[in-house]
Amino acid sequence: MDNPAIKAAKSVDEAFKILKKEESHAKSRALGEQVGRTLNEDSLQWMCNASAEQFDVILTDPPYGMGADEFGDSGGLAAGAHGYKDDAEHFHKILTILAPESYRLAKAEAHLYMFCDIEWFPDIKSALAVAGWWVFRTPLIWHKPSGMRAPWPEHGPQRKYETICYAVKGKRPVLKMAADLISFGA
Numbered sequence: 001m002d003n004p005a006i007k008a009a010k011s012v013d014e015a016f017k018i019l020k021k022e023e024s025h026a027k028s029r030a031l032g033e034q035v036g037r038t039l040n041e042d043s044l045q046w047m048c049n050a051s052a053e054q055f056d057v058i059l060t061d062p063p064y065g066m067g068a069d070e071f072g073d074s075g076g077l078a079a080g081a082h083g084y085k086d087d088a089e090h091f092h093k094i095l096t097i098l099a100p101e102s103y104r105l106a107k108a109e110a111h112l113y114m115f116c117d118i119e120w121f122p123d124i125k126s127a128l129a130v131a132g133w134w135v136f137r138t139p140l141i142w143h144k145p146s147g148m149r150a151p152w153p154e155h156g157p158q159r160k161y162e163t164i165c166y167a168v169k170g171k172r173p174v175l176k177m178a179a180d181l182i183s184f185g186a
Contacts, residue, residue, distance in 0.1 A: 044094065047101040057111050058102050064117035065091025068151075091120060099127035109172035113140075114165040124165045133167035136180075140164040143183040 005022070009015035063086040084090075102112055112133060116124050125135045142162045149159035164182075 044097045044101075047097065047105060050105055052104050053107045055106050055110060057113070058106055059113045060098065060102070061115040062094050062098065063091055064115075065120055066117045092123075095120075095124060095127050099124075099131040099133075103128075103131040103133055103169060106169045109170035110168070111172055111174075112165075112167040112169070114167075115142075116163055116165050118163045121163060121165060128165065128167050133169055134171065136166040136168075138180065140166050141181050143181060145183065 003019075003022075005018050006015045009018055063084055065086060065088045068086045098114075106112065112128070114124060114128075116139070118139065121139050125137075128135050140163070142164060144160055144162065147158065147160045150156070151159060
């Protein structure tokens with residue numbers, strides 16, 4: 001009864017709701033502090049050292065291995081502004097670690113969404129399948145009507161979509177049937 005909010009509650013039910021809300025906020029704060037620390041680490045090293053089976057969903061947007069660090073548009077920034085290498089060699093190094101580690105880190109039933117370049121989709125699909133994931137046979141397409149990417153600004157076309165590899169561990173069901181075409185603004 002040291003907590004003034006609980007002490008001021010008009011009923012046991014209200015006190016219980018206040019207590020549950022405060023517990024939820026404390027858990028969120030602790031998780032936020034933990035995430036803040038991990039953001040400053042090498043993600044591949046972090047994955048290799050993290051405890052197994054802790055995620056229901058893995059959503060990742062690694063470098064695509066398509067030279068985006070050298071695009072003239074670089075998302076509106078100068079070429080090289082990405083701050084990471086985006087060549088085929090680095091992409092394959094990441095995939096070699098990401099595929100088995102993501103499977104290990106996923107709970108017994110989980111989903112994975114990996115943003116990727118269409119060129120590497122077969123490689124990604126194969127690596128994830130070898131790691132144990134059940135991979136959807138075609139990529140999901142994120143349609144971005146207001147997308148402005150132009151890898152060849154002088155020669156076109158503008159890029160208005162991204163591809164996403166979708167995979168399942170343990171045959172985890174979806175909450176609702178959704179289309180394989182997702183349309184949001186960029």
